[in-house]
Amino acid sequence: MTVLEHPMTAADPAHPDAARDPRQPRERLGALFDAGTLREITPADASGAQAGSGQIDGMPAVAFASDPGVQGGAMGTLGCAAIVAAYDEAIALGAPVIGLWHSGGARLREGVESLHAVGTVFAAMTRASGVVPQISVVLGPAAGGAAYGPALTDVVILSEAGRIFVTGPDVVRSVTGEDVDSARLGGPEPHSRRSGVVHLVTATHEEALAQARRVAVLLGHQGTLVPAAARAADASGPDLAAMLPDSPRRAYDVHPLVNGLLDEPGLELHPKWAPNVVTELGRLGGRTVGVVASNPLRLGGCLDATSAEKAARFVRMCDAFGVPLVVLVDVPGYLPGVGQEWDGVVRRGAKLLHAFAEACVPRVTLVTRKAYGGAYIAMNSRALGATRVFAWPDAEVSVMGAVAAVRILHRRKLAGVPAERRHEVEAELAAEHEKESGGLARAVDLGVIDEIIEPGRTREAIATAIAEAFPSRGVHGNIPL
Amino acid sequence: MAEVRAEMVANVWKVVTTEGTAVDDGDTLVILESMKMEIPVLAEAPGTVTKLAVAEGDVVQEGDLIAVIG
Numbered sequence: 001m002t003v004l005e006h007p008m009t010a011a012d013p014a015h016p017d018a019a020r021d022p023r024q025p026r027e028r029l030g031a032l033f034d035a036g037t038l039r040e041i042t043p044a045d046a047s048g049a050q051a052g053s054g055q056i057d058g059m060p061a062v063a064f065a066s067d068p069g070v071q072g073g074a075m076g077t078l079g080c081a082a083i084v085a086a087y088d089e090a091i092a093l094g095a096p097v098i099g100l101w102h103s104g105g106a107r108l109r110e111g112v113e114s115l116h117a118v119g120t121v122f123a124a125m126t127r128a129s130g131v132v133p134q135i136s137v138v139l140g141p142a143a144g145g146a147a148y149g150p151a152l153t154d155v156v157i158l159s160e161a162g163r164i165f166v167t168g169p170d171v172v173r174s175v176t177g178e179d180v181d182s183a184r185l186g187g188p189e190p191h192s193r194r195s196g197v198v199h200l201v202t203a204t205h206e207e208a209l210a211q212a213r214r215v216a217v218l219l220g221h222q223g224t225l226v227p228a229a230a231r232a233a234d235a236s237g238p239d240l241a242a243m244l245p246d247s248p249r250r251a252y253d254v255h256p257l258v259n260g261l262l263d264e265p266g267l268e269l270h271p272k273w274a275p276n277v278v279t280e281l282g283r284l285g286g287r288t289v290g291v292v293a294s295n296p297l298r299l300g301g302c303l304d305a306t307s308a309e310k311a312a313r314f315v316r317m318c319d320a321f322g323v324p325l326v327v328l329v330d331v332p333g334y335l336p337g338v339g340q341e342w343d344g345v346v347r348r349g350a351k352l353l354h355a356f357a358e359a360c361v362p363r364v365t366l367v368t369r370k371a372y373g374g375a376y377i378a379m380n381s382r383a384l385g386a387t388r389v390f391a392w393p394d395a396e397v398s399v400m401g402a403v404a405a406v407r408i409l410h411r412r413k414l415a416g417v418p419a420e421r422r423h424e425v426e427a428e429l430a431a432e433h434e435k436e437s438g439g440l441a442r443a444v445d446l447g448v449i450d451e452i453i454e455p456g457r458t459r460e461a462i463a464t465a466i467a468e469a470f471p472s473r474g475v476h477g478n479i480p481l
Numbered sequence: 482m483a484e485v486r487a488e489m490v491a492n493v494w495k496v497v498t499t500e501g502t503a504v505d506d507g508d509t510l511v512i513l514e515s516m517k518m519e520i521p522v523l524a525e526a527p528g529t530v531t532k533l534a535v536a537e538g539d540v541v542q543e544g545d546l547i548a549v550i551g
Contacts, residue, residue: 249517250521297523299488299516300489302516332517335489337490339543401517
């Protein structure tokens with residue numbers, strides 16, 4: 001039923017090179033797990049895929065790998081059964097499952113039988129969604145069914161040689177006449193910056209496996225939160241307030257702030273796609289947390305259609321696996337414009353509202369500088385059910401910035417002011433407006449901000465809020481929004 | 482050769498660099514003003530500014546060329 005197309009590279013112990021082919025599933029699985037821990041769930045055969053279990057930093061994990069040496073890793077009935085067996089084992093163990101992909105898609109010569117088999121893989125992945133962490137590592141071409149496999153999982157890692165597309169360059173050329181190479185069609189550049197299919201790109205396959213191990217441990221072995229450790233980091237760690245520029249108008253890169261808050265620099269997902277919101281896994285006080293942070297350096301930190309969708313998926317993933325959320329807010333609003341409206345900022349922005357409002361995990365918000373308008377609501381506000389909402393002393397929470405507000409409220413009066421005095425009058429009116437509308441104090445009175453905290457105790461305040469909250473977890477899948 | 486383009490509609494508030502200047506990854510090229518904020522535009526790779534396509538006071542649309550780093 002299955003045919004060895006490239007017997008030289010298949011598991012053939014008699015062949016001197018066989019044991020050394022680094023593309024063999026057994027080799028790749030062995031390299032993924034801690035040395036010597038691989039236990040085969042399905043045998044090395046001509047099925048096109050092999051499943052195994054093992055350990056990652058001592059934690060149980062399950063994995064499967066395509067066999068590019070057999071029909072280019074194409075997925076047939078037996079190979080798909082191996083993948084489903086990996087999923088059954090992962091669910092039984094409650095362990096992360098990692099797919100190492102290198103496959104041209106469904107096996108042509110098996111016809112509809114292979115399509116059905118690929119469908120059973122998709123169904124297994126969907127059943128496991130939100131139950132056990134799923135990580136995909138794409139080490140070679142992953143086309144058709146092999147593209148949608150990774151796409152259904154929680155985190156997709158692409159090594160430099162990896163390619164993901166529904167139809168390869170040859171088909172594109174013959175159907176549409178478009179001449180495109182595989183890297184431009186589905187390589188690291190398009191998937192990291194444009195499509196959002198890939199969460200992480202790595203230079204080598206070794207690094208791709210190392211990142212998969214890191215994600216698996218962050219999600220699968222989350223650690224115990226020790227607020228005292230966070231308090232110690234407040235005393236010894238970098239000064240977080242110093243990471244904001246002097247001028248409240250000046251944009252800045254939020255990465256040093258996110259990484260300074262965490263015990264050590266975390267693992268950013270989707271770093272180049274929708275970079276105006278940063279989504280990062282890391283440890284705070286020894287426990288895994290997910291950080292969602294506005295990044296003012298990009299698009300001023302505005303929420304837009306793509307970043308709302310990216311953050312929504314991240315929030316839902318963290319919720320499904322019980323990872324508490326830390327939300328760092330410095331947001332001027334939603335990005336205005338025709339492009340955004342036509343891009344569905346209303347529909348896609350609604351996903352973030354839904355994701356936060358339904359999240360059961362502890363989720364703590366810190367307004368570092370400003371939170372305006374609809375974006376204030378979306379970034380895990382009190383109304384959406386935040387566990388705690390903190391603000392630094394100079395933060396502003398309002399419908400819009402005070403100066404912008406008085407420009408609307410006092411348009412006529414300002415029109416009569418000579419241009420050279422306008423700035424000064426605006427500032428006066430803004431100060432008055434802030435006093436009247438209440439600024440931060442009013443937000444505290446209303447209870448939409450729980451507490452104004454000194455930046456020097458940020459880590460402790462967030463860690464304590466998470467530690468005191470009920471450690472719940474959302475019961476839902478992680479649909480790839 | 483890397484093209485630096487505007488990510489959003491903005492006013493060019495300050496031009497920090499000049500053509501022919503050697504820049505490093507992360508150096509500020511120009512500062513835009515949008516959403517009532519001053520938003521630095523940074524070089525994403527080391528090189529030399531071979532072309533500077535904007536002047537202070539210009540309005541850039543999303544996708545407009547700001548500079549070329551060669």
